[in-house]
Amino acid sequence: MELDTGNTAWILASAALVLLMTPGLAFFYGGMTRSKSVLNMMMMSFGAMGVVGIIYVLWGYSMSFGPDAFGEGKAGLFGNPFHYWALHGLMPDDDAANGFANSLLGANGVPSLVAVGFQLTFAIITVALISGAIADRVKFSTWLVFTGVWVTLAYFPLAHMVWGGGFLSGNPGGLAAKLFGLNDDGTTAVAPIDFAGGTVVHINAGVAGLVLAIIIGKRKGFGKEPMKPHNLTLVMLGAALLWFGWFGFNAGSAGAANGAAGLAWVNTTVATCGAMVGWLIIEKLRDGHATTLGAASGVVAGLVAITPAAGNLTPVGSIILGVVAGGVCAMAVSLKYKLGYDDSLDVVGVHLVGGLIGTIGIGFLATGTGLFYGGGIKQLIVQIVIALAAVVISGVVTTVIGLVLKSTMGWRIATEDEVEGIDVVVHGEQAYDFETSGSGHGVLSASLSKSTAPSEVNA
Amino acid sequence: MKLITAVIKPFKLDEVRAALLAFGVQGMTVSESSGYGRQRGHTEVYRGAEYTVELLPKVRLEILVDDADGDDVVDVIVRAARTGKIGDGKVWAVPVENVVRVRTGERGTEAL
Numbered sequence: 001m002e003l004d005t006g007n008t009a010w011i012l013a014s015a016a017l018v019l020l021m022t023p024g025l026a027f028f029y030g031g032m033t034r035s036k037s038v039l040n041m042m043m044m045s046f047g048a049m050g051v052v053g054i055i056y057v058l059w060g061y062s063m064s065f066g067p068d069a070f071g072e073g074k075a076g077l078f079g080n081p082f083h084y085w086a087l088h089g090l091m092p093d094d095d096a097a098n099g100f101a102n103s104l105l106g107a108n109g110v111p112s113l114v115a116v117g118f119q120l121t122f123a124i125i126t127v128a129l130i131s132g133a134i135a136d137r138v139k140f141s142t143w144l145v146f147t148g149v150w151v152t153l154a155y156f157p158l159a160h161m162v163w164g165g166g167f168l169s170g171n172p173g174g175l176a177a178k179l180f181g182l183n184d185d186g187t188t189a190v191a192p193i194d195f196a197g198g199t200v201v202h203i204n205a206g207v208a209g210l211v212l213a214i215i216i217g218k219r220k221g222f223g224k225e226p227m228k229p230h231n232l233t234l235v236m237l238g239a240a241l242l243w244f245g246w247f248g249f250n251a252g253s254a255g256a257a258n259g260a261a262g263l264a265w266v267n268t269t270v271a272t273c274g275a276m277v278g279w280l281i282i283e284k285l286r287d288g289h290a291t292t293l294g295a296a297s298g299v300v301a302g303l304v305a306i307t308p309a310a311g312n313l314t315p316v317g318s319i320i321l322g323v324v325a326g327g328v329c330a331m332a333v334s335l336k337y338k339l340g341y342d343d344s345l346d347v348v349g350v351h352l353v354g355g356l357i358g359t360i361g362i363g364f365l366a367t368g369t370g371l372f373y374g375g376g377i378k379q380l381i382v383q384i385v386i387a388l389a390a391v392v393i394s395g396v397v398t399t400v401i402g403l404v405l406k407s408t409m410g411w412r413i414a415t416e417d418e419v420e421g422i423d424v425v426v427h428g429e430q431a432y433d434f435e436t437s438g439s440g441h442g443v444l445s446a447s448l449s450k451s452t453a454p455s456e457v458n459a
Numbered sequence: 460m461k462l463i464t465a466v467i468k469p470f471k472l473d474e475v476r477a478a479l480l481a482f483g484v485q486g487m488t489v490s491e492s493s494g495y496g497r498q499r500g501h502t503e504v505y506r507g508a509e510y511t512v513e514l515l516p517k518v519r520l521e522i523l524v525d526d527a528d529g530d531d532v533v534d535v536i537v538r539a540a541r542t543g544k545i546g547d548g549k550v551w552a553v554p555v556e557n558v559v560r561v562r563t564g565e566r567g568t569e570a571l
Contacts, residue, residue, distance in 0.1 A: 101553050228503065287504040297506060334507045346506060 004109030014252025018121035021245035028238025043273030044131035063156035070126025073377035075173035080306025132345030198308025198359035199390035218342035238298035271322030275302025278326025301329035304354030478539035553555030
């Protein structure tokens with residue numbers, strides 16, 4: 001296969017788009033927290049970038065897309081972490097006269113190193129998504145350790161199972177092949193569909209958020225004290241950045257600059273429009289107001305739902321999926337008050353519920369194989385099975401990691417620190433300087449310590 | 460001397476200030492404040508969770524005047540601040556024992 005510069009350029013651009021989603025998420029989540037904890041919320045996203053980005057090139061890519069640890073071609077649970085350790089084997093041959101022209105090429109004539117960059121950004125955003133469920137109350141050190149352990153034990157294996165030819169892929173040795181058998185040519189009769197990460201990213205992060213919210217416990221005052229979003233303009237900015245970045249996520253997942261990418265782009269847009277409208281309609285009917293936070297949340301719910309389906313639906317099917325996702329997620333975010341878990345920023349209500357709607361919705365709406373398109377019920381069953389498998393895998397792994405960290409490092413900051421505000425206590429900073437007087441002096445609230453004050457000239 | 464305190468609707472501040480200036484009041488202290496009286500707060504809904512906001516934003520004026528002007532200044536404020544709708548606020552006056560101008564040390568009505 002020859003290097004395809006068009007495809008390569010698009011995947012490079014997509015990788016940058018997806019990386020932008022994580023700072024976007026920091027704004028989206030940060031605006032929803034109280035003003036005393038916005039910096040910690042943003043730092044959970046940026047911290048995930050630091051840890052996961054490093055791990056990804058060391059063993060993450062190898063565990064996700066390397067040869068199966070159970071044997072080359074087997075439909076196993078994770079890739080061999082040492083095969084492409086530190087991207088060994090993907091770098092250009094040093095002895096070759098033409099240098100990078102010799103880079104290992106992956107699918108569609110895109111160098112594997114470009115695929116590494118693209119996939120790295122997915123791992124980062126998935127881990128960062130979880131942070132919204134445990135806002136305002138978690139030790140930063142424990143969070144950083146969790147990001148590294150969880151991405152290794154939950155994300156890379158699931159990515160391998162779904163996208164790397166593992167247990168939940170269309171591999172003839174995989175789960176779907178066991179359900180409905182093989183075609184005459186040896187391929188899986190009904191292959192699971194997860195275009196850009198309904199299972200790997202959203203169900204995975206949503207379940208992890210739910211498990212951690214339960215293990216870590218509620219914020220002090222949850223359900224009694226008001227905990228309303230402190231800055232909805234930040235939330236809107238974050239939603240806008242997420243939507244923009246998501247074009248890399250979904251249209252980039254076509255793997256090429258072609259019509260399939262175009263279909264994913266259009267489906268991503270119309271599903272998101274539908275979900276925003278769906279969310280606002282539910283709010284208007286139920287609460288009397290169509291809210292800004294509802295619009296931003298509907299946007300994200302739609303983006304989540306269309307993620308696994310973007311390559312396999314018609315635009316009309318995408319609109320239907322989006323409206324359903326927006327409406328259902330608008331109702332699902334109230335579950336935490338009834339069931340009593342403090343999923344602070346609704347990772348469960350948006351990402352788990354939206355991810356399930358998208359992944360299972362494929363079974364109804366996929367062109368050709370979906371129930372509504374005359375494809376029978378087999379695709380629907382396969383989609384339900386891989387969604388449930390993702391729920392179980394993520395649930396079990398996250399429970400183990402969460403409990404071990406609880407009994408070793410501990411998750412919670414002290415209650416009085418939580419009340420005072422995690423920003424000041426954990427990071428030594430305040431997001432907003434409310435005390436400074438109009439003159440900008442702020443003499444009542446702060447003075448420079450000796451070490452930072454400029455020494456007096458005539459001392 | 461009297462201290463006149465007025466709690467009014469924020470958007471009425473400019474009109475009240477202009478009216479007081481026309482009357483001859485030379486200075487005042489203004490601060491943003493919040494509270495409620497007969498006008499109650501409102502509700503807000505975030506992702507279906509309802510919050511009742513009890514306190515409403517108001518502006519608080521404090522003005523020191525000579526005894527003889529007390530009633531007139533109160534009338535000026537009330538006329539300028541009134542919309543006729545609930546939530547217009549309140550104005551009250553209390554006697555003041557002494558006032559000192561910090562710069563000069565003048566006391567009593569000289570310091571007004």
